[in-house]
Amino acid sequence: MTTDASTLRSMMIPDPAYEPGMKVYTMKLGMWVFLLSEVMFFTSLIGSYVILRFAHPDHFAAPGVVLNVPLTAFNTFFLICSSVTMVKAFAAIQQGDDTGLKLWLLATILIGSLFVGIQAVEYYILYHEGFVPAAADYHAAGRQGMEGGPIVGGPLYGATFYTMTGFHGAHVTIGVICLTFVLIRALRGAYTQNDHRGVELIGLYWHFVDLVWIILFTIVYLI
Amino acid sequence: MATTAVTAEQHAATAQHHHEPGFIRTYVFSTDHKMIAKQFLLASLFFLLVGGLLAAGIRWQLGFPGQPMPLIGGLFSDTTAPGGIILPEFYNALVTMHGTFMIFFAIMPLLVGVWGNYLIPLQIGAPDMAFPRLNMASFWISVPAGVIMLAGFFVQGGHAGAGWTAYAPLSSEPEYSGVYMGQILWLISLTILGFSSLAGAVNYITTVINMRAPGMTWFRLPLPVWALFVTSWLVLLAIPILTGGLIMLLFDQTIGTGFFSAATDGEPLLWQHVFWYFGHPEVYILILPAMGLVSEVIANRSRKPIFGYHAMVLAIIAIAFLGWVVWGHHMFQSGMNPLLGTTFMITTIIIAVPSAIKVFNWLGTLWRGDLHFDVPMLNALSFVSMFVIGGLSGIFMASAPVDIFIHDTYYIVAHIHYVLFGGSLFGIFAAITYWFPKMFGRIFSPVLGKVHFWLTFVSYNLVFFPMHTIGLRGHMRRIYDPNQYEFLQPLQPINTFITIAAFVLIATQLIFAFAFFWSMYKGEKAPRNPWKANTLEWTAAPTPPPHLNFPGGAPVVYRGPYEYSWPGSTDDFLPQDLPPDRVSRTPIPSEPSPMSTGD
Amino acid sequence: MTTDVQHSGHAEGEIHEAPYMLIFGALIVLTLAEVGYAFLSLPKFWLALGLIVMAFWKATLVALYYMHLRFEPKRLWVLALSPLPLVVILIVAVLTEF
Amino acid sequence: MENWSWLMDGSASTFGPTIDRLYLVILIITGVVFFATQGALIWLLIKYRHRAGHKAEYIHGNTRAEVIWTVIPFVIVLGIALASRGAWAQVKDPQNIPPNSLPVHVMASQFEWDVTYPGLDGQLETGDDFTVRNRMDVPADRPTHVILEAEDVIHSFFLPDFRVKQDAVPGMVMNVWFQPTRTGEFVIGCAELCGIGHTRMRGTLTVHSAADYQAWLNEQSQP
């Protein structure tokens, strides 16, 4: 078989159009890749919920009957606020504003913790109203129904609710812990206008968790 | 400008690791991808051995039902095999754990953990992984997972016994299986292992995208890197689905949530969907890297460019894509909507097309080549041959009406082993023997290697080919005592025959273990490029490669990886990093390869 | 570690004063709209559809502006969107079962 | 091993031969592919084995050949899939259950098959239903419609001679049908791992001639 001269030539020179990579720095790329797997993780939980709900609508209640929508709407508001403080922290360090970075980070941590706290309270109340994950003990009477009223929904409601929101809450908690690390590093002056990758990375994670909550709030509480 | 990014990263890395690391940092908590690869190699070979021994138990029961196991019979407790006679619940645990160890703890790390770690940085010309510490974590997370999984054998109630597929509600409610702790440990272990795989996948993907050496364009990547890259995507996106499912199943077991149990209106079929949505991509996770590794060996040992490089790459991608839309073929008889079954039948069967491309391109590579039948080549060729058999039996099952009969029979067991042993494991044997000189600086004993290969090849076929026939006679799988069924009693001689062959097969593997360690310490010292290969790990890095791989900085790549026998050069290979002005005018002096026996 | 060279993506060196507060306002308004909409007595289908549209809108805003996807190279877009078809495939296929 | 056959002996249901024929067609196709590829492989190995002074040819590929060996398998496998559709729908689509079938209820549980007959009136869930364990008796002249359920875990209703296999899933009702083509005794197996007793969960299916069946039914229906 003969060899074509032009293919040979192209074989010999390093590709002039070569440019490795994603045009974003490696850690950011890594964070994005990791977040994709998180998408799939929540897909398996949320997908199961959607399917179970579709198959057994009678297990679930209309918005506000069992779950406390106003409380959670406030909580949603807080989480959105924490996203804003997070981008503000990032914007601050982009301009070299070290103090701004620290303050906004602190705000994000506080609001994030508040979110987790409110969620814990919510769990506590719901649990005591009989809205539990264990199928055998499920006896949620609903917001209006009070104790002894007819049971609203079925065990799949509690199971899916706690699994989904619980894993989201765990993600928020991990986010708060990581943010604390970032804050400590910020206090030590680890971030500068030129290098603030840590802030950007935790920001990506934090906003992703916020994004998941946007979906969860809608499909769990409102639909 | 982006090229500078790579070098900058390298400088940074060099600056970081200037001091000599101590013993613990070198051998235990190492961040060096090569050391991590070796750790994975030893750990997963150990689990391969465990899986093989469990198979021996399975085969003993099937070949000699109800008879006490010889020699080791006395070692078992009264709840597993009193007096050496295997109990049904122990048999179920044997089958379950055989599948689990083989899939999750042996083949998957052997392919992805070992070769992803070892080859990706070396073949793309990177100093290490993008996240070396995450990489270390990836190995050390898998250790507790393995320990927990092994611990399951010693807990009350025995180990998990619901099959490696753990169909709910058998797996979710202890009163149905009699297993409680074992199943929980199984779930926890696999959840943990998921994090290990995930850490690996993030690393591999990022590394391949961002850390290629200058000149290493996408279509100059060696095929193992392509295969591992695509596989990493499957791992990244499929494992979390399993993790979610495992967690729900764990909640069912422990809290009593009832996702998958009908008593609370949960959906048993949902578990199957979740499991197989992960499970089918998983089986391609178990074959694609082997395909890549084998392509490398075949091209090299044929001294020819791989036939249709682009088609090979596209076929890998196509298999990975199609792999996402076929999971229902495991559920044809599960009561799934028959219309959905038709869809899955069509998508499944279309996967044969990219697989065909791969097979024929391997044959095309051999055509007009100069074939050297060294140990890696023998194993690689057997991969091709056995994968065809396993793939073709997949066609029968892909046809949903035919699957009605053969589903859950030994026909499936035959399929599994033709693709996973005949395919993946032969691919792994090829890869271990091919890269052994690079990893350990010595050559894998050609004599022992050939003995191991031929004995394995023959006894393997004697074990697994007859399984097709007993499957077609209706022999169900996961069945403790087939003689309970009168119509299966005539098959007992075949089962006994299979068992004897299986013991030969397992014993043969001891030759491999011996050859492995013998070659590591006593094998012939390897020259730098014993296979006269083109890829960077042989041409640009010393043997064994030092920390950060390329002492002279990132190599520059000028051409694709399979430029063998180019007529313009006096040598029959053209290293990827050989500058064009040094080609053919100054042929590289190369030592004669001791392995090219020239038969 | 060195960074200046690594911030070589076309958008990274410069600062994008993304309209953070504007997005914040939009998210709040959409959240309120969602809660209000959820309590309208509409048929289930329209209820779900409207809420999902709004949720996606919010999610998109977060991804585009807070996660800076707007200012990232195209190839990162492709990467970021890659799991979405898989999500849809899984849920839609299994839903046809019931 | 007298009267050996590869596939389990002659099928005993109306759609059995269809499935067996399909199997045979695939066997022939894959058999040809098998011998072609393995033959080609061995031929190549012998022809191009290393010989002194022999050099490999520098061939990168051949687009035409690659297109051919992509298109031909595509056509073949698509053909197999299309050819399989009819049989699949015939066996599994509930719409294709013959209307004159004899309804029989089968409840699978660890580790037995409880078979409930409609009794003399031919209707399930009436007073004269009766239940037998681990055996099933059906008439030869009429299709049987098995209404399949499971009590605890998943089992699989396997009639090897009839080419019938259907998982019984707790919480779901499966519809299975078959029409025997000959009388005799056949085996009922459980094909899905269902626990410790999976291996012994079997029963007997007896196909009676029409008259015998009626006699059997009368006998069973005696109080």
Ligand code: HEA
């Ligand atoms: C490495 C792993 C691996 C690989 C690569 C495959 C590949 C394939 N598998 Fe397999 N499979 C498993 C591992 C694997 N499988 C396992 C572990 C199980 C059992 C799980 C369990 O239940 O425990 C299973 C089960 C399984 C089932 C379910 C059976 C059942 O439970 O009833 C089906 C059904 O369709 C199937 C089909 C296929 C097909 C069509 C392919 C195709 O990809 C094969 C394509 C290849 C070829 C076809 C050969 C080469 C092509 C040519 C030479 C071209 C010419 C060919 C033609 C014209 C036909 N597999």
Ligand code: HEA
């Ligand atoms: C890669 C996967 C893999 C491999 C290699 C094997 C290997 C073997 N398998 Fe297995 N098998 C499965 C995956 C695998 N299996 C799966 C997924 C199932 C389904 C489980 C389920 O139903 O849930 C199954 C089920 C299964 C069954 C069906 C059980 C049943 O349904 O009741 C049987 C029965 O004979 C069997 C037998 C064997 C035998 C005899 C081997 C032999 O080939 C074993 C040979 C021995 C070895 C391969 C060990 C070699 C060790 C080394 C080489 C190590 C060297 C060591 C050092 C250097 C330290 N297997």
Ligand code: CUA
């Ligand atoms: Cu019932 Cu197996």
Ligand SMILES: [Cu+2]
């Ligand atoms: Cu599959």
